[in-house]
Amino acid sequence: MNLKNGIDLFKQYGLHDFTLRFMEWFDTKKRDRYYQNNIEKFLPGEDELNExxxxxxxxxxxxxxxxxxxxxxxxxxxxxxxxxxxxxxxxxxxxxxxxxxxxxxxxxxxxxxxxxxxxxxxxxxxxxxxxxxxxxxxxxxxxxxxxxxxxxxxxxxxxxxxxxxxxxxxxxxxxxxxxxxxxxxxxxxxxxxxxxxxxxxxxxxxxxxxxxxxxxxxxxxxxxxxxxxxxxxxxxxxxxxxxxxxxxxxxxxxxxxxxxxxxxxxxxxxxxxxxxxxxxxxxxxxxxxxxxEDGTPALTKDLGFYKIDYDLKGDYSVTVLANDEKQINEMKKKQREMSNLHIEYKVVKGQLSKEMEAVKTEYVVVADNDAIPMTDNWVEELLKYCQWKHVGITGVKCLNKNKKIESCGLNYDSNATVSSLFYHLPSIFRGYCHRADGPQNVMGVSLKLVMFRTNVIKEVGGINEKFSFPYRDLDVCFKIDEAGYDVILNTDVHVKLADNLNYNDEKSQKEFKKVWEDKLKKENKYYNANLVQSNGKFMFK
CATH class of the missing domain: 3.90.550.10 (Spore Coat Polysaccharide Biosynthesis Protein SpsA; Chain A)
Structure with a gap:
């Protein structure tokens, strides 16, 4: 980054964003040094070329x-x-x-x-x-x-x-x-x-x-x-x-x-x-x-990366399954009333799977007890992606008390070690190739707060509550993917969690690996074979 480019970026981003961008630029330089020092791992040698x-x-x-x-x-x-x-x-x-x-x-x-x-x-x-x-x-x-x-x-x-x-x-x-x-x-x-x-x-x-x-x-x-x-x-x-x-x-x-x-x-x-x-x-x-799939795209400060405001047309009905009235009140504060959006809030009193079976609306939101939306009109923002028939589930970016990422899409390896993409990265960071800052297809999202198309979650048999986090979450996403629907991560919707997530559950991991052994052998199609699979930090192999 030369002086002229630095000045241009400062004008473009302002002090706060420029500081964070500089920190990411420094991280990029570390990656570059690793890449240059290990270039033989990424480019073919003469023997390979001759073959x-x-x-x-x-x-x-x-x-x-x-x-x-x-x-x-x-x-x-x-x-x-x-x-x-x-x-x-x-x-x-x-x-x-x-x-x-x-x-x-x-x-x-x-x-x-x-x-x-x-x-x-x-x-x-x-x-x-x-x-x-x-x-x-x-x-x-x-x-x-x-x-x-x-x-x-x-x-x-x-x-x-x-x-x-x-x-x-x-x-x-x-x-x-x-x-x-x-x-x-x-x-x-x-x-x-x-x-x-x-x-x-x-x-x-x-x-x-x-x-x-x-x-x-x-x-x-x-x-x-x-x-x-x-x-x-x-x-x-x-x-x-x-x-x-x-x-x-x-x-x-x-x-x-x-x-x-x-x-x-x-x-x-x-x-x-x-x-x-x-x-x-x-x-x-x-x-x-x-x-x-009409919408209005717009340039962002990061030229080459765009935001899309998808149109919501027609009437929408959503059931929100929450833990208690206190959580529901917090959720309501962050969603405006709309004439074409009917939201029914319900407290889950028994098994979640049974509550979901009884849902009659087009869409259903599942929220864990400590998940509170931080984004205005969060139901609306999830709907903008979940409304399309090819989408089965839309997830969010989950943050801890320090506004660092606890979950931003799930990654895994062949041993069923599951991790969050961009784990503990500051929420405002853009991440490797902007993957932390752009809505995208992923193989899994945390069920801390998600929206399902109701017909899809019923089609795949609901949530397997025998698994705990993160295997419960990845299991339902795998089922949705196998059924031919998209799993979407909406990085624009942020949710605050009261507690940090525990990604280690050896019992669930063992059972999950048995169920999904064949799928786990395949590379995560939304990650990359050149990246370390056992975590979601986009580290080069």
Whole structure:
């Protein structure tokens, strides 16, 4: 963080938020040092690359890597071309669509004699989307991959992507990977982004998919090319459009792309291209309208991350199951009256499962005895996510007396060790890749305070009260996931707890592991295989 960027951020965030952001920046630097000191754990060695060169895939499509170039510095362009030509998967073509006013790009490419390089000189510089679309038109591949004109691929990038295509009975329409950033011309690698598998709700709030992106020609023909109206966020709008069209999207949890940052790049200084984020806002609005889940997205202080105020239309009925009248009174204070929202508060006098069976409303809220909402209109805010038919349960961010996180989504490992994501992080922290600050799909949420779609919780057989926290909580979330519904964490709703949570219950853990042994063997699709699974702190392996 240089002085100018620091001053800009201070103006943008104010003293309090800037102080917290500086603390998070310091944590990022610690992560970077670990990443740089252990880079061999995350990138392939020469022996592995040599083995990849020998592999013959059953399905080995021609992959066209499309690069819209504009006055690209020769040193960066040479590095890009070298990174493509050195791929361990060789059935590729590099399609350069050059919108430059000078011959700088062409002159640099003339240094290469590789027939896999395809160059077209555009009649004019018509913007990133139209320039890229001309590259698409010139590409011959069954699959197309996007590469920015000064970025780099790791040598195993295409190998891993094609390997993913071959790993499924139905060949995926689109594949994306993890990425990091390369600092100018220093070769220094920083900020690895270890991403979740397709995370519908998180994607609506930020283009976490970004690089490296590869998709089929068939999908491109189906949905159309990039849309110039969204220049700067054209790839975001494209991914949202593909997702809305039902594309089968897969994720390779490996660093395959180095995104170059320098003072004028969006990666280093988001304010340098504010229009890009405004177009991202437009892209989200368009997507929500097209899928019929209307809402109003808005930019946040953290450019590239958006808030969505989903519309509540029609009438809603909610039963809130609470511990006593005192808790109910506290809950009522934080929820305004609405003509289209009927809330029935009930004290649970017997078994929770029996009380839930008797619920007749569309939605039911379960609240433990020490859970008090801190967020205004909390029922309304939970409804905004739980109203959609693909959602089964919506959870919240639970905080302790010191306003630190006790639960913000649940993580687990193959031994059924369960932990909270971002455990004991200050509530205002944004967390790794903003995962503590953005509504998202998760595999589990704490039942300290949640909203269910009533038909869903009844369909999956309710809450198994033989388990204690956190296994009771993860069990019902697993059942909801298995039934095909989403588990949503709404990080905008905060709940205060009187006591700290105890994540250790050996008896429940043993029984839970027996019930869910097969599911526990699989990686948490909303975490990442490069992260330590036994806790939720997003620590690099």
């Amino acid at each position: 990849q060169r020998k592999v013959k895939f059953e399905y080995a499509p021609l992959v066209s890597i499309v690069v819209p170039a504009y006055e690209t510095a020769p040193v960066f362009l040479r590095q890009l071309v070298d990174s493509v030509l050195e791929q361990t998967y060789s059935n590729l073509e590099l399609c350069i669509a050059d919108g430059s006013n000078t011959t700088i790009v062409k002159d640099t490419l003339n240094e290469y004699k590789d027939e896999r390089i395809s160059y077209i000189k555009l009649s004019k510089n018509d913007g990133i989307s139209n320039n890229t679309n001309e590259g698409f038109d010139n590409a011959k591949g069954e699959y197309i991959a996007l590469l920015d004109h000064d970025d780099l691929l790791t040598p195993n990038a295409l190998y891993e992507m094609v390997k993913e295509l071959n790993a499924h009975d139905k060949i995926p329409d689109m594949v994306y990977s993890d990425e990091d950033k390369i600092v100018a011309d220093t070769g220094k690698l920083i900020n690895p982004a270890f991403k979740p598998d397709l995370n519908e709700e998180f994607l609506r709030h930020t283009n976490y998919i970004c690089h490296f992106l590869m998709f089929s020609r068939e999908l491109l023909d189906k949905v159309g090319g990039l849309n110039q109206e969204f220049d700067g966020a054209q790839d975001f709008e494209f991914v949202l459009r593909c997702n809305g069209a039902g594309a089968d999207i897969k994720h390779v949890p490996k660093i395959l792309y180095h995104w170059r940052i320098h003072p004028d790049s969006t990666a280093a200084n988001p304010n340098s291209k504010l229009y890009a984020f405004e177009n991202g806002n437009k892209a989200i609005k368009k997507y929500l309208t097209e899928i019929g």
